[in-house]
Amino acid sequence: MRYSLEHKAQNHEKILSTAARSFRERGGDTSGIGTVMKKVGLKKGGFYRHFKSKDDLFVEAVARALDETGRGMVEVAKSAPEGQALRAVIERYLSVGHANSPGTGCVRAALGPELARKPVAVRKRIEALLEAYRERILPFMPGRTRGEKQAKIRLLFPSMAGVLMMARVSPDAQRREQILMEAREFFVKCFAAG
């Protein structure tokens, strides 16, 4: 049967947000279309009324995830006390909460190596999404020139992603907290000094 335009938009949205979470939680290769569609409450055959292919969904899910987490970071920065924006961003990124919730967290830490393995065409699209993310963070970055700020962001976020990713490997919650704490101190000192 036919459904209303609103109905379709709602399901499209559900598939996208479910995939964005599932990919980050399980990895793109381990997270199947069938599983995603089941969570949405549809049969997997219906998937192709919404997306061209799984690869297509993957890139859109990455886009969605980067948009949401980027927005989250901007919110954190904006609600921080005067001059503490970047510190707040770093502390949020390297929080225990972020480490324990990969499904709603940073794409870099959840899917980094997978992104690196994608064909160049896909990596170009992803690079553009990462660029947009950096652009949002730029206003909260110290530095004299625009280029200097960008360089710092290109260093800070991948570094933090690496720490977060490896903290997630640790089976010991206390150790994990300790690593994150030390990393927060370090990155705040190096990037948000003052």
Added chain:
Amino acid sequence: MRYSLEHKAQNHEKILSTAARSFRERGGDTSGIGTVMKKVGLKKGGFYRHFKSKDDLFVEAVARALDETGRGMVEVAKSAPEGQALRAVIERYLSVGHANSPGTGCVRAALGPELARKPVAVRKRIEALLEAYRERILPFMPGRTRGEKQAKIRLLFPSMAGVLMMARVSPDAQRREQILMEAREFFVKCFAAG
């Protein structure tokens, strides 16, 4: 037919080293036993005379990879000029060569999120392997106490892994080089100052 003990040891070794490379290049989920065995020159059925399961191979391959890259880092450190050991390690880790050869490179940057998704039992084994890696690097780390040195290593390597991993996402070779160069400067300044 039966084969000599030496013959078996050789094939075991071949499977392990081929898997260690293949997993890092393609990811553990995307790299099948069939593919690995074909590269070795055997049929996939023969795999189970050498390993209990794919999971078993995965952990052993990670162990092998960490051992080899750890040894490589120690070699780099030892052949560096007086007082330049850690600088040499950082420069090797964040080299273009390392970025372009994930198959022979650091497990963290190639498989990090995948490791984080493994069950606790597996993560405990991997944590022990990472601990052994850190232990090897320890002598080249500045710091007053053993704990201080360990803390620095736990921060430095995951951070570098994140940068390397994200540099690999960049489709532009020049941009990739630039990021790595800036990161080398940064980490040398912060960890191997002097």
Added chain:
DNA sequence: TGTACATCAGTGAACGCGCGTTCACTGATGTAC
């Protein structure tokens, strides 16, 4: 306003495919006597 028709989101079954794993079998090597 009422009627006829086109649209198309979702279903359910099927497709070929590669996966990890199992198993009966082979036959040269290692071992026991």
Added chain:
DNA sequence: TGTACATCAGTGAACGCGCGTTCACTGATGTAC
């Protein structure tokens, strides 16, 4: 030293399974007249 036998690495075929994708079909909704 020579013979009989056990071992077991590797083969090849098969297993069930879930994957991404396709497609004929359904039928309520949106559209045209």
